[in-house]
Structure formats: structure tokens, C-alpha cells
Amino acid sequence: MNFIDITIFIVYLLGVVVFGSSFYRKNKSSKSFTVGNNNIPTWVISMSIFATFVSSISYLALPGQAYLTNWNVFVFSLSIPFATLLAVRFFVPLYRSVNSPSAYTYLEKRFGPWAKTYVSVMYLLTQLMRAGTILFLLALTVNVITGWSIVVIIIVTGLSVMIYSLLGGIQAVVWTDAIQGIILVLGAVVCAGLLLFSMPEGPGQFFSIAMEHHKFSLGSFKLELTSSTFWVVLIYGLFINVQNYGIDQNYIQRYMTASSEKEAKKSALYGGLLYVPVSLLFLFIGTALFTYYTANPGLLPADTPADKVFPFFIVNGLPTGLTGLLIASVFAAGMSTISTSVNSSATVILNDYFKLSADDENSDKKSMKILYSSSFIFSVLSIAIAIAMINVQSALEAWWKLASIFSGGMLGLFLLGYFSKKVKSKAAVIGVLAGVLIIGWMSLSPLFFTSDALQPYASPFHSYLSIVFGTTAIFIVGFLGGVFINRSRLNSANQ
Structure with missing residues (x-):
């Protein structure tokens, strides 16, 4: 990376931290920290929902999957409209009627304290592993691109997200999410356009090579349950996305930040539907990378893993300035997901594990202390998990699998x-x-x-x-x- 690319990346990182931290003045109560006083614009919530769904894992994994195989994983995205419609029809009205920042208050009312405790503990464990994993993979990718220390990248990224998430609360999270969502989409569009028009024989060569290798296939349509057929991925996507948009605190909390139930429904619908064309864009990039390096043999080292092809192109195939923009895009995807986990986990801890009396004059001050402390502890633990993954990935992957089973x-x-x-x-x-x-x-x-x-x-x-x-x-x-x-x-x- 040259000086211009590094400057663009550093300016982006500092800009996000400063912008997010500027919401500290509007973040003086537990209500503003958790639901933003219910007055956040609909488009911002929609972009935040979208950015939360797109982590740095998907930003790099989807192109890698399309490069290696085909567009079978796009079937997962085709289930999102059904899931968001179910959320709009059933779940948004439910949570708005319960009127709690925590998604799991409903379960306590329905089945008792055990249900709330079970689900919230599983949620917190899942979010810890998710944030730690994303931090690690983000640092690994940037290390490959820049050569910077993985540990330093993890610590700087983790602390940066913690600072603006802690100071600015949910308002900082959703507004930075919205900006980061725009940056990551712009970065992907630019990259896709450059790949398409860099083909030696023009854009038509992209389609001819892709068609020849069946890269646009959505998978087998056989009625079997042993492989990732079209139907298996579609059903899996429906269940996972109903879980995401219907019961995940990361999304439910955003429904609560809207000014009304009508606006919350719009946010859920638009935020979910936006992912469908963007995921298609990521898969397009993966296929374009395949056709580009097929048409230009020798440019890509023969032993490059599929998930490293996109980072390789970012460093070696983009003009000066755009490399910095694309690295910022990858960071944008990761930071938006981590900041969401920090704020949502702190909100769950406050609402599900601390019962503060409304009659207590100092209850809001106590609530803010709990929220700040929870955000800090969660961030530190996420950084620790990410650093631990450098050497003990097998043990942490086992923990991740067990947490996924219970959740x-x-x-x-x-x-x-x-x-x-x-x-x-x-x-x-x-x-x-x-x-x-x-x-x-x-x-x-x-x-x-x-x-x-x-x-x-x-x-x-x-x-x-x-x-x-x-x-x-x-x-x-x-x-x-x-x-x-x-x-x-x-x-x-x-x-």
C-alpha cells in the first residue's frame, strides 16, 4: 500500500470514531443509549439493519464462494423477502406492543424467567464469538493486504468501535452503520465495474467465460436433503432469516428506535430487501474475479485460496486510492457488525439482568453505568477472543459450535x-x-x-x-x- 491508500484508510477510521463519538451529547439517558429516544430516521435504521447483516465475513466470503463454485448461495438471499414480510406482519407489532428494548422480555412474560435467561445467555455467547471472529478475520485480511501486525489491528479496531459505541450509544451505532453501509456498497460497485471493463476482450468475455464454466448456476434442483441443493439452501435461508429478522436483538432493537410501528415496518422491510441485490453484487464480483484471472493467466499465484483472491485483487489490481477505499469498505462491513453487537449486548444485560426501580431517583444514572460497563467489558472480551483465535482457533471453534447448537x-x-x-x-x-x-x-x-x-x-x-x-x-x-x-x-x- 502506498501513502495515499494508507491515508484514505486512516482518515476513514478516525472519521468514523469522531463522528460516532459526537453523539455523546445526545446520549445522556438509558433510553437514548438503547433506543435513541425513538426518533431515528427510517432510512438510517434501514441502512443500519442492512449493514448489520453484511459483516466483513460475507464481504469477502461471498466473492470467494462465487469464485470457487457458482451462485448457489444466492438462494439464501432469495428467502429474505419472505422472512422480512413475516417480521413485518408478526414480529414488529409484537415487540412494539411489549415496548421493551430487549427482544427477550416477551419470553419472560410468556414462559417465565428461565426462557428469558436461556435465550439471552445464548445470545450473549453468540455475539461474543461473532464479534471476536469478525475482529480476527478482519485483522487477518488487513494483515495479508498491508503486512501490519494482526494483534495491533485487532486492538486498534476493537478499541475504535468501543469508543464510539460506548460514547454515542445506539444513535452512534445506527448512523455510523448507515455511512458504513453506503461506503461498502460504493466500494463493491466500483470494484465490480473495474473488473467487468478490464476484461481483455471487453465485458462480453465475462459472460462467455462464466457461462462456459456454469458460474451462474443456483445449484441442483433435485429433491434430496444430503447436499446444498436449491431447495435445501432456500429452506435453510428462510429459517435463518426468520431468526435474524424475527428474534435477534440486533434487529429487534432497531425496530424499537423508529418513531412509530409503521416506520419500524418500513425499516425492517427496506433493510432486509436491500441485502438481496447487494449479495448478488458480491457474487458478481466473485464470478468477475474468476473470469478476469482466467482471461489473464499468470496474474494470480496458483496456490491462492478462493477467499484470498478478492484481497489479492484489491492490492494488486486496483489503482491508487481505490485500494484504500476498498480496505475501508471491508472495515466498514466489520465495524458495523461489531458495534451492533456491543450496543445490543449491553442493552440485553441491562434489561434482562438488572431490575432497577423506576421510583429510584438515581435509576437512570445507575442504568448508564451498567450500559457503559457492559459495553467496555464486552469490547475487551471480544478483543481477547480475537487475539486468542490466532493460536487456539480449534478450541474457540468448538466453543462457537456449541454456542450455535444451544442458540x-x-x-x-x-x-x-x-x-x-x-x-x-x-x-x-x-x-x-x-x-x-x-x-x-x-x-x-x-x-x-x-x-x-x-x-x-x-x-x-x-x-x-x-x-x-x-x-x-x-x-x-x-x-x-x-x-x-x-x-x-x-x-x-x-x-
């Missing part, structure tokens, strides 16, 4: 509580246990059922379907358990 029961529990009004706490517990067992069996089969003797007991299904089967099991077992328990009580009462 897999969240969606089923919400759906059970919302659509089965007669199901009570005991039946819900039985349902969650059944679902988590199924998710664990499907997720851990590749690790533990490898010998010939145990192979017949391994899951034959694609790993994408674990959340599908797990969520379905929670709902069905919980519903049937509720029917059985209610009948038993009724029979006992009649005897």
Missing part, C-alpha cells in the same frame, strides 16, 4: 410462544430440550460418528438442515407436550 433453540421457542397460546412453561422446556438434542446430533455427527461402527447413527442430512429440524422439533414436541399436559390436568381436575 439453535431460540427460534423454535419464540414460534412456540407466539403461535401456541395454550402451551405453558413445562411443555416449552421439553420442546427446547428435544430441539437442542436434534441440532446437537446433526451438528456434531461429522466429529463423533466417524468410525464404521458409529456411522449408521450419524446424521444423513446436510448440516444446513439442523436449524430447520431443530426448530420444527421444538414447535411440534412443545405443542404436543402442551396438549398432553393440559389433558392430564383436566382429567385430574375431573376426578
